[in-house]
Amino acid sequence: MSANPSELPTLRLSALELLGLKGPADGDWARVRALQYGQLHKTVLIRTIAHALAASVTVSVFVGKVPVWLLGLWLVAAVAATWNTIRIDRSLADIDRRTMTRHEFRRQALGVAGNALVWAAAMILLPPYGGQAEHFALWTLVAMLIASSASILSSAPMGTVVFIAITGGTASASFVISRDYGFAAVILAFITLAISGTIDSARTYLSAKIAEAGVAEKDEVVSLLLREFQENEADWLWQVDPNRRVRSTSPRFAFALGKDPAAAEGLPFIQLIAGDSWDSGQFHPSLYDLAERLKRRESFSNLLVQVTVATGRRWWELSGTPMLDENGSFIGYRGVGSDVTEQRESDEKIAYLARYDTLTGLPNRLMLTEALGEAMRFADQWRSRCAFLMIDLDRFKSVNDSLGHQVGDRLLAQVSQRLKSVIGENEQCGRLGGDEFAIVISDASTEGAVARVAEAVIEALSQPYDVDNHKLYIGASVGSAVCPKDGNTVEMLMRNADLALYRAKDEGGGLHFRYEPSLHANAEERRKLELALRNAIGKQELKLHYQPVVDAKNGTLVSFEALLRWQSKEHGFVSPGKFIPLAEDTRLIVPIGEWVLYEACREAVRWPGDIKVGVNVSGEQLLEPGFSANVIRALVDSGLPPYRLEVEVTESIFLRDARTARQTLEEIMALGCSVALDDFGTGYSSLGYIRALRFSTIKVDRTFVQGAAQGSVESLAIIRAVVAMADSLGMTTTAEGAETAEEVALITNLGCTKIQGYYFGRPMEADEAFKLIGRKGRVAAA
DSSP: OOOOGGGSOOSOOOHHHHHTSSOOTTSOHHHHHHHHHTTGGGGHHHHHHHHHHHHHHHHHHHBTTBOHHHHHHHHHHHHHHHHHHHHHHHTTTTGGGSOOOHHHHHHHHHHHHHHHHHHHHHHHHSGGGSOHHHHHHHHHHHHHHHHHHHHHSTTSHHHHHHHHHHHHHHHHHHHHHTTOHHHHHHHHHHHHHHHHHHHHHHHHHHHHHHHHHHHHHHHHHHHHHHHHHHHOTTEEEEEEOTTSBBOSOOHHHHHHHTSOHHHHTTSBHHHHHHTTHHHHOOOOHHHHHHHHHHHHTOOEEEEEEEEEETTEEEEEEEEEEEEEOTTSOEEEEEEEEEEOHHHHHHHHHHHHHHHBOTTTOSBOHHHHHHHHHHHHHHHHHHTOOEEEEEEEEETHHHHHHHHOHHHHHHHHHHHHHHHHHHOOTTEEEEEEETTEEEEEESOOOSTTHHHHHHHHHHHHHTSOEEETTEEEOOEEEEEEEEETTTOSSHHHHHHHHHHHHHHHHHTTSSOEEEOOHHHHHHHHHHHHHHHHHHTTTTTTOEEEEEEEEEETTTOBEEEEEEEEEEEETTTEEEOHHHHHHHHHHTTTHHHHHHHHHHHHHHHHTTSOTTOEEEEEOOHHHHTSTTHHHHHHHHHHHHTOOGGGEEEEEETTHHHHHHHHHHHHHHHHHHHTOEEEEEEETSSSOOHHHHHHSOOSEEEEOHHHHHHHHTTOHHHHHHHHHHHHHHHHTTOEEEEEOOOSHHHHHHHHHHTOSEEESTTTOOOBOHHHHHHHHHTOSBOOOO
């Protein structure tokens, strides 16, 4: 049986652990049972003889006194139980070459229990037919079996304890029945001693087996290590004399040198492994270390040395011990060596990967953090200043989503090259992860040094890129923090630079912002706002307002757009332009959007059947698995017919995952819902998805409506083009932001189907919207 020495428990086992009712705390239950039951099959013959003799004597004692049928029935049971026990024990003959299962353990114990029950039945059933002499004779036979079990089967104590407990307990009960209470007590004392002796014998036996197995495994490990060393050609023995010249060159050592053993014999050890540097005396530092140790005659172990041999430059790991003769005189060195070049190169590669970004080859976050820490220590020592710049690429995500990660990775590689081209000796750039980069300026004492680097970065990274025949335009935003003014720890400086970067992104990107203390207040306000927003639904602070959409020809009400409003108990009224982006950044838009969908459907059921409700859906919601199922549940729970729900999406959803977005929208349209394309023309417009998806409505953004009202030729042309395209594709158009009668007239003349804006009504609460519906007919100007 093979197993690790660690699988063997300590020799101090409790009674439950010995019996197998509990696993050893520091060993393997199956391994211990295998040690206990490994010799059990060898005792089968002697136990069979013992039970046969006992059964024979029992029959002879009670023959003529006990009915023949009862005695015969008992004898058949005794033979069957003994045969079953023998069969089970023989099945464990190979247990020392494997481990014992719990099923086998239980089956063996039950087999012994069956045998014990046969003799227990004899103690109860047979004595009433005889006298006291027969009773004591039967007990003597049972006691003999108990004693033999305790002696022979102590290695497997569970079965023995079961046999003693059943037969001894029943025998004591039989003497209680015959009113011989004193002897019943003696029997109980006897079986107690027998069980105790069995457990002690089992502990002694198991301790010996554990010790024996441990010694055998240690011998096996030692033999394995010796054999491994002898067969491993990467290891060799080396020996030098007092003059440090090679002696008794082993074949493996000669092979490592790339020489014949005879050619290496007698040459200086350092000369052999120094290569061309021997003539110049310009050794690798590790060779100097080795030469000094040999000169001082000191032992060394696992000394890493760079050598130059016939196969080239290699790394060896050497261990050596000075040798002394019987008089204590130094006679040289003897040691062992191995070639660890591959391991060394692997370690160097791992060390490189730990500090450098594999995609761009720039230092990674770990190395930048260390460089910033060093720069801050230098600044503190010389009373100067250092700086940390965080850089985030503008519009990179849209490139990555639309053209794929491979194009995105090649773009990042070009970005890294441009970064390296703009930094000087005083700066170090690196990649923090994703599309975030950073620069450490070791000495930022010169006025305007940080601004110059930031402006150079923005200028360089904003130039067009050519990647896989794509002309790409991205930009960069930069946030900076200066030590010690903006922070005196690495973490603080990086955090403050990140706050400044967030401000630069918030202002539209392509800018550099320095850290200001007020940014902390903004970040804290954002944190508190996020916390309040997380609880807004539960506190019933969110409400839906509804803005009417009318038919451009006759001014009749056709639908409402549901618009989310937040009246916070802590922050007061919070603008949608403030909390909607926050909800999208934190993914709170998913549960909030689900609530909006349910609430809008619930309210729209109150309206007449010809009036629809429009619900805005963000990309985060639409790409969430199961969004279609949420729409179905909202419709079913509210009772709103699908044709009365219009889902409004923006073009940006197609830049993240066009396939998933299209699939989800098709599922929604298959339900009977309509889909409107909102803010068309303000983003990355593409006619491809308009052709692929049958939108019900295209909404013209208010900027074009206002531009057209002011006489903008471009805005007029865009509106005419959208209307013509929608008409040809069988779609309607909704012009947003109509505020004056002149704008309404212009939009109507341009051919828009529907109009939405303050002229017909501001967003209103649900009750006001219901009252407006009640007026019927045309919607009057607000």
